[in-house]
Amino acid sequence: MKNTSIFQSLLQPAARNRRQFLADAGMGFLAAAGLSQLPGNSAAAQGAGQPLTDTIPVKLYPLDHPSERAPAKVPAPLDPAKRIGFALVGLGHLTLEELLPAFGQCKYAKPVALVSGDAAKAKQVAAQYGIKSTSVYSYQNFDTIRNNPEVQVVYIVLPNSMHEEFTVRSAQAGKHVLCEKPMANTSAEAQRMIDACEKAGRKLMIAYRIQYEPKNAFVKELVRNKTHGKVRVMEMFNAQNIANNGQWRLDKKLAGGGALPDIGIYCLNTARYLTGEEPEWVMGSVYNTPGDERFRQVEESVLWQMRFPSGILVNAATSYSVHQSRRYRCLADNGAWFGLDPAFAYHGLQLEMSQAKEQYDWKQAPEIPEQNQFALEMDHMAWCVLHNKEPYTPGAEGLQDHRIMEAIYQSAREGKPITLKTPQKPDAFRGTPPPKDA
Template sequence: MRTINYLTNDLGEFSLDYNRRQFIHHAGKGIFAATVLSEFPSLANTPQTGNSKTTPDDLKPIQLKPLEDPSEKKDGSLPNPLQPEKRIGYAIVGLGHLSLAQILPAFGSCKYSKPVALVSGDAAKAQTVAAQYGIPVKNIYNYQNFDEIKNNPEVDVVYIVLPNSMHAEFTIRAAKAGKHVLCEKPMATSVKDCERMIEACKTAGKQLMIAYRIQYEPHHKLVKDWVRNKEYGKVRLIEAFNAQNIGDPTQWRLKKSLSGGGSLPDIGLYCLNTARYLIGEEPVSVLATIYSTPNDPRFKEVEETVMFQMHFPNGTQVNSTTSYGVHESRRYRCYADKGGWFGLDPAFPYKGLKMEVSQARDAIEWKSNPSLEEKDQFALEMDHMSQCVRNNKKPFTPGEEGLQDQRIMDAIYESAHTGKIVKLETIKGLDIFRGTPPENK
């Protein structure tokens, strides 16, 4: 195996303080539990630990009587989490911004998942993070001794949160170590690497899931249902926009050897994948242009802006723009033929999604902003992976889903280079590359 010297700062990692509220929350649990048990003796005699085997009672939801009138908005279901020892254990590979700010905190909202190991090039930081999340020091690995994870039965799933060009290597190593893999998007930087990742997990008999959090989020699912059920008529046009004003020109996302590209594989992929998810079909052609501001040091190796169109078999046209060089905007709209449009603005952030609907009735345009309960997107995707591991089911967004996106991105780059429409393989049917649908929670 080739030797790689990894940066000890994990390409942008940072540490988080264990704040006062968290300390009070965790320290207070023991006092609260003791008080409750003294008030309810029957609870004190109930075993507080379980075994690793799941029983039907573990998944039986607790029911409480509603507090509000039936006319009011319904509360969501209770969390009903599994006992910690029965949850699926995750090793987080890479302790950068996404892992520390989103993924690790999301385990607090998970029902079936827990963090049990860390992989980092910065030993001191990894020890700090391990202490914050109760992970034993023995479960800290670096990029060189990563393969020893095969000897750790606590690790069921390896969650790869590394620069794009490293996804293939660590997916293959994880599969060879006998672990299931959850890999951040984009899946890889080439079709060949995507295929290698799929084959490695297939050979090892392990699940491979790509972390397309959008496809597990309630707002996007509702929009998908509206599109497919023709709630406002047939959707003829989808307009998607995902842009941000990227900063530090030395970061890995602006190095082609690590990222594989610029705005397209990073944030433009949300436009591409979300459109495929909403419609359910696969595009038959693409047309694209690329532009980068001359002499901008950020775009010496990767593109700044990509504008691309996708045409789908049912006649729907998708127009998308993605950019690294303008003020942040993350939205999409679906335009239907019966007097209505709908979508999300913002659509692609980790939280704070907002729906918008416009409909014409009786010569009046009615605009509304339906609201849904906000849920942690990373917890939803990790718990789906855990359920698939527990039940030996193919994830909803498996490796084949990531491979299809890579093929389409390659076609977008080809179109931008040649200035011509690029035709894609005709694929018939709905959700061809997707697996087991997530729970409706």
């Protein structure tokens, strides 16, 4: 049956510069501090824990011979009236180019509100996605979102320095929070975000899309199950050549740092995800090219190493000044290596493996159907609200990355390894894993 959802028929809106929203960003943290704590809204409470029996796929007869690969499951989205409503805060590149289009592939989530400092842009985007004009907010009147029962989750897609303020304001307005990575500018800010959501009884999830993506999950199983023996070394690299156009990522007050918290965090967080462990020590080095105006405030390139309790060594690097390259490789002791190239990108991830067979090395590219990473991520948050579960990547997961990044910076300053406290249990900072059939 043809899906006639409005979200799948909409054209992707063009992205625009975010400087205006920074200029217009509103009332501020102090205004939010006086808001009283609200209980959970009725829509979320009614959906929590209910069985989702209406998401059973329609059965179709097979088109291919049984020897061929099994077909993908027929989409079976939840009735739109029962899906979890998201408000998106910030209408920059990520929201317009990725998040709003991704709702067309969501099973449990839908967009119901927008928040922007550009009223004309917000009005245009709302019309494109069928969002009510009364559900468009500015940064100044954001707190009135507490009166909108359609909004159950606020997705914060703002410069890093604004994550704490809008997480606190969202929680105090009685809304759950999905926040882009990095979680904040500092570990202290991240801890305050966690405290605010706990005080308000709201869920907090950090948008680590890699941990919801099936190709990375496949690699995780190879690592943890020792399918090709014990992984000894991981090599990870994430780089891009950033434009010198006044963007907020080059402003330390807004971004907190440069390449490391923006794109290097993918290497850091993915290594932790694949192993299920936390590093015992880190050793880092930072470099800025003299005279490059882009890096007057933030770092250009970072190289670092980590050792995990199982003995796995990670060699990682990130840069803001070289041609785009996103990849990682896990090297095992039983005649194999495997990983993704490209990795970390929004689309087009590719698995690759090499195995020793007799006197030959066989290079393979296992094919796992691509799924929209943002749809998977938002659906997990919606599923957790529906079932009252802690998200797989909660605030504690984001806080841990900040602690490790701060240790990497410290190591670079002091020129020596920094020892870290290492929890003994696996997945120490993660919540409920995404169900395979969700």
